[in-house]
Amino acid sequence: DGGITQSPKYLFRKEGQNVTLSCEQNLNHDAMYWYRQDPGQGLRLIYYSQIVNDFQKGDIAEGYSVSREKKESFPLTVTSAQKNPTAFYLCASRGAGKKTQYFGPGTRLLVL
Amino acid sequence: DQQVKQNSPSLSVQEGRISILNCDYTNSMFDYFLWYKKYPAEGPTFLISISSIKDKNEDGRFTVFLNKSAKHLSLHIVPSQPGDSAVYFCAASAGEYGNKLVFGAGTILRVKS
Numbered sequence: 288d289g290g291i292t293q294s295p296k297y298l299f300r301k302e303g304q305n306v307t308l309s310c311e312q313n314l315n316h317d318a319m320y321w322y323r324q325d326p327g328q329g330l331r332l333i334y335y336s337q338i339v340n341d342f343q344k345g346d347i348a349e350g351y352s353v354s355r356e357k358k359e360s361f362p363l364t365v366t367s368a369q370k371n372p373t374a375f376y377l378c379a380s381r382g383a384g385k386k387t388q389y390f391g392p393g394t395r396l397l398v399l
Numbered sequence: 400d401q402q403v404k405q406n407s408p409s410l411s412v413q414e415g416r417i418s419i420l421n422c423d424y425t426n427s428m429f430d431y432f433l434w435y436k437k438y439p440a441e442g443p444t445f446l447i448s449i450s451s452i453k454d455k456n457e458d459g460r461f462t463v464f465l466n467k468s469a470k471h472l473s474l475h476i477v478p479s480q481p482g483d484s485a486v487y488f489c490a491a492s493a494g495e496y497g498n499k500l501v502f503g504a505g506t507i508l509r510v511k512s
Binding site: 291293318320322327328329330331332335337345375377381386387388389390391392393395 | 403408431433435440441442443444445448488490492498499500502503504505
């Protein structure tokens with residue numbers, strides 16, 4: 288059945304380490320997004336991609352990087368430059384010509 | 400600069416009664432509004448949306464009202480059920496394809512049985 292998958296569900300990062308969060312969708316959606324949620328706050332946009340091989344920075348892109356080599360996949364790398372990476376990370380996608388974004392189950396990133 | 404505000408951090412309602420969740424926005428360019436429901440440690444689930452050309456949209460127990468002059472929208476849930484207990488996020492977007500969603504901070508709804 289169609290949907291958005293994120294892995295892993297929990298991820299631990301050591302100081303100075305880069306980690307990559309996976310996001311895959313089989314909805315044939317063109318656009319994909321990464322958001323971050325902190326306790327008591329709404330979701331904030333990190334990066335988004337409207338088409339393969341193209342992506343734009345969102346509101347809080349510093350310390351993050353992405354790639355969009357395939358339509359189905361939009362991995363997010365949390366680099367060592369991100370000084371406060373502990374958060375709940377959510378991936379979303381949107382179909383062409385549509386305005387509603389649909390979300391995956393999320394990945395919780397914790398720093399050791 | 401909070402463009403989308405949900406001023407009530409929490410709301411408690413008796414089962415069977417109406418739940419009203421409110422959202423205010425400041426950006427007059429917003430033309431599409433959405434409500435999402437979220438359980439802890441899960442992704443948000445889309446509930447209902449409304450375009451700025453409408454003032455009401457209904458889907459089952461859920462109705463969203465939009466007052467553009469007041470830059471205010473509300474979500475009504477009737478009747479409220481214990482399973483409705485969750486965090487509700489209001490979101491808004493501008494432009495033809497609404498690429499960027501701007502979220503409020505969320506309102507925790509507790510439905511008591």
